[in-house]
Amino acid sequence: MTVPRPSRLALALDLGGTKVEAALVDPEGVVVPASRFRAATGPDCTPERLRAALQEVVGRALAERGDAQLVGAGVGSAGPIDLRAGTTEPVNMPGVRGFPLVAAVRALLPEVPVAFRLDGTCIALAEHWVGATRGIANSLALVVSTGVGGGIIVEGRLLGGSGGNAGHLGQMRIRGRAEEPGPVTVEELASGPRTVAWAREQGWSGEDGRDLSRSAREGDRIARAGIERSAAALGEGIANAATLLDLEIVAIGGGFVDVADDYIALVQRAAEDAALFDYARRVRVVRSGLGVDGPLIGAAALIHRAELLPSA
Amino acid sequence: MTVPRPSRLALALDLGGTKVEAALVDPEGVVVPASRFRAATGPDCTPERLRAALQEVVGRALAERGDAQLVGAGVGSAGPIDLRAGTTEPVNMPGVRGFPLVAAVRALLPEVPVAFRLDGTCIALAEHWVGATRGIANSLALVVSTGVGGGIIVEGRLLGGSGGNAGHLGQMRIRGRAEEPGPVTVEELASGPRTVAWAREQGWSGEDGRDLSRSAREGDRIARAGIERSAAALGEGIANAATLLDLEIVAIGGGFVDVADDYIALVQRAAEDAALFDYARRVRVVRSGLGVDGPLIGAAALIHRAELLPSA
Incomplete structure (x- = not known):
């Protein structure tokens, strides 16, 4: 089956205690096939290793973009987070407490808006967008x-x-x-x-x-x-x-x-x-009405469905 | 001290387990002096007695209106409530469970809008409007x-x-x-x-x-x-x-x-x-930054500060 490539894509990132994942997500909440990549994090993760992991998964996902327009990056993170500072304080990764996640993603993607939220709130957005709470x-x-x-x-x-x-x-x-x-x-x-x-x-x-x-x-x-x-x-x-x-x-x-x-x-x-x-x-x-892609779809919702955010 | 009577007033009602109170509240969140009246409710309250109590306190409060315009009635009630039905299910007054509070107030005040909320949410509105959480x-x-x-x-x-x-x-x-x-x-x-x-x-x-x-x-x-x-x-x-x-x-x-x-x-x-x-x-x-008038001020906020309600 040949699917026409959508023209507007969001880069979705999900930072968890064991891995960081990236993928491209279309305006319907579908992960673009073959654009999903992960790298390990874990309890011993350091800021340097996290930066390298982010660069790797973002770069590999973006390479699948084709000629579609990248309209923004949505970032979900294990919590707690500091939304205003754009930092993460993940309980399970003490080595990266206070890591400037938003700034790190902005450095990789300087030309698009970057939105940031707790991973749990991304899941709630994804369920509301395409899942069981629609x-x-x-x-x-x-x-x-x-x-x-x-x-x-x-x-x-x-x-x-x-x-x-x-x-x-x-x-x-x-x-x-x-x-x-x-x-x-x-x-x-x-x-x-x-x-x-x-x-x-x-x-x-x-x-x-x-x-x-x-x-x-x-x-x-x-x-x-x-x-x-x-x-x-x-x-x-x-x-x-x-x-x-x-x-x-x-x-x-x-x-x-x-x-x-x-x-x-x-x-x-x-x-x-x-x-x-x-x-x-x-x-x-x-x-849940979501498959394994839930957290990434939710991160993408921060871009594709920005009107669902309270500040919108 | 002579205070100029404000031109736009809300009628505030607060229904609780022991009493129902009414007062006129001005656009600054101040209860109009001498417009506050109460009647007993209590655990044995019946729909008939509640209707009579409402009529009494509303009538007495309204009589203090002078030539000011009545812009609406805000009603707070002990809970739980059914917001869509406009009914109250107060735990402490089993005899009036399901009482159509909004309809009863509308019958007394057919010419102005009537807004209705849980008493606790009225308090939160009052604190946000003129109290400690401003x-x-x-x-x-x-x-x-x-x-x-x-x-x-x-x-x-x-x-x-x-x-x-x-x-x-x-x-x-x-x-x-x-x-x-x-x-x-x-x-x-x-x-x-x-x-x-x-x-x-x-x-x-x-x-x-x-x-x-x-x-x-x-x-x-x-x-x-x-x-x-x-x-x-x-x-x-x-x-x-x-x-x-x-x-x-x-x-x-x-x-x-x-x-x-x-x-x-x-x-x-x-x-x-x-x-x-x-x-x-x-x-x-x-x-709390509110005095004893808190519940009434919060009920009045349903009218004077309607933009704080989620449906607004």
């Missing part, structure tokens, strides 16, 4: 994988907050399992690695989320209890957000969502159980 | 008295949510005191009556918040512990909201704030202790 005014998008991240859309526009960090649902304290002395946040109770660690503490002997999923399918009670524990915490966090924000829908993506066929249903039920008001209990919990 | 883009306003209510301003505009119920911070579940099996929400741990009840369970023998305040000032340890317990819960709720919304400032009003001279300072410290990210830890906790 056409809905008040939504939350969550990612459950190594951590729990999120982003919020209110009245059809991004909720950024004063420094761009709104959406960090994973770091909310919840009641959780009051009898467990340690974990207090949604992320500590719901993330993939934390759930695996909890199951191992209970005597389960697998290694990762994939093992956990398989064990649960095979009837292992501890594995299943871990999955339910994760869903309960996520549901409680969602109930809190729905109570505070009066949301209509929550879309959940990320690798851990596939841990059980009924994970989304478990989260929905937990949210209903935890919410005290009917309006919060009515929030719909659905699976 | 000029600040991202804020939360809280009231701590018989319950814990709130409202949110984001990017200088009201955050209403899908049905107008955003701001219900009191019904968020928090970690709280995990060793206490019962209470799980901010309100259950922080409100005036709940704090008094807790102190009595610990052996303190006073009756109300005033007694609690006096006992604490006189060195009673249980009374002081109750106040600190309330502040800790409120701080934890604030930390959650600041984490999720990236707020700059939180203004706290309501009768229970005066329970101790350092109550606001205790809440600020608790919020800092509970927040995991620096950006959330930086949220400033301040005393």
Whole structure:
């Protein structure tokens, strides 16, 4: 199949704890085939290595541009970020805390506008643009994988907050399992690695989320209890957000969502159980409508759908 | 002192669990002297009695209008509400659940626009208009008295949510005191009556918040512990909201704030202790800049400052 190359493309960048990715994204929210490149980051990443990685993935993605016009670069980053300063303070990469991400991208692309946001808020934009929350005014998008991240859309526009960090649902304290002395946040109770660690503490002997999923399918009670524990915490966090924000829908993506066929249903039920008001209990919990390209599509939305940003 | 009567006035209405109040409010956010009237509601309130109370307070307030123009009526209500239906579902008045508040006010004032919002969001508007959060883009306003209510301003505009119920911070579940099996929400741990009840369970023998305040000032340890317990819960709720919304400032009003001279300072410290990210830890906790007229001023803001509403 030959697809006519679109004429206006955004360069999308997604900086995470393990990798930085770049791709070209068209005005319909589609990643241009073969324009997606990644380079490793990781906990030992230094500013020099991050600069080199950025240069590499940006250069390779841009080389796929053909004769299309580059209309801007959208940058999503693991948080927290400092939106005004254009810097990132990623929890999982202490060596690049304060890295001037916007300035580094501007140096590579001096001729186009560069827009910058928290990765969770990019996901929320992508869900709102082409995913599961399309056409809905008040939504939350969550990612459950190594951590729990999120982003919020209110009245059809991004909720950024004063420094761009709104959406960090994973770091909310919840009641959780009051009898467990340690974990207090949604992320500590719901993330993939934390759930695996909890199951191992209970005597389960697998290694990762994939093992956990398989064990649960095979009837292992501890594995299943871990999955339910994760869903309960996520549901409680969602109930809190729905109570505070009066949301209509929550879309959940990320690798851990596939841990059980009924994970989304478990989260929905937990949210209903935890919410005290009917309006919060009515929030719909659905699976993300995005594939693996979600973060890049969301970064591109910062350019192609700039009217969704609060400053627009 | 003779004050020239302003030419454009809003009628403000505030429906709460114990009373309904009305007043005329000028375009500067000042309640017109002698235009403020109240009638009792209470847990046994019926639709008929509420209609009669509304008619009474609206009629008496309007009689103070002189030759000024009435430009609209702003109505705040205890929650939850149904914004689209224009109805109220107040927790503390089961007899008037589903009461068509907007239609009832329209029937009394058929010639002017009627605007309607949750009481907590009215407070947030009032703080943003003439109170402690003036000029600040991202804020939360809280009231701590018989319950814990709130409202949110984001990017200088009201955050209403899908049905107008955003701001219900009191019904968020928090970690709280995990060793206490019962209470799980901010309100259950922080409100005036709940704090008094807790102190009595610990052996303190006073009756109300005033007694609690006096006992604490006189060195009673249980009374002081109750106040600190309330502040800790409120701080934890604030930390959650600041984490999720990236707020700059939180203004706290309501009768229970005066329970101790350092109550606001205790809440600020608790919020800092509970927040995991620096950006959330930086949220400033301040005393409300509103007097007792806050709810009425906020209801009037629905008319005089309609540009702050998200639908504007």
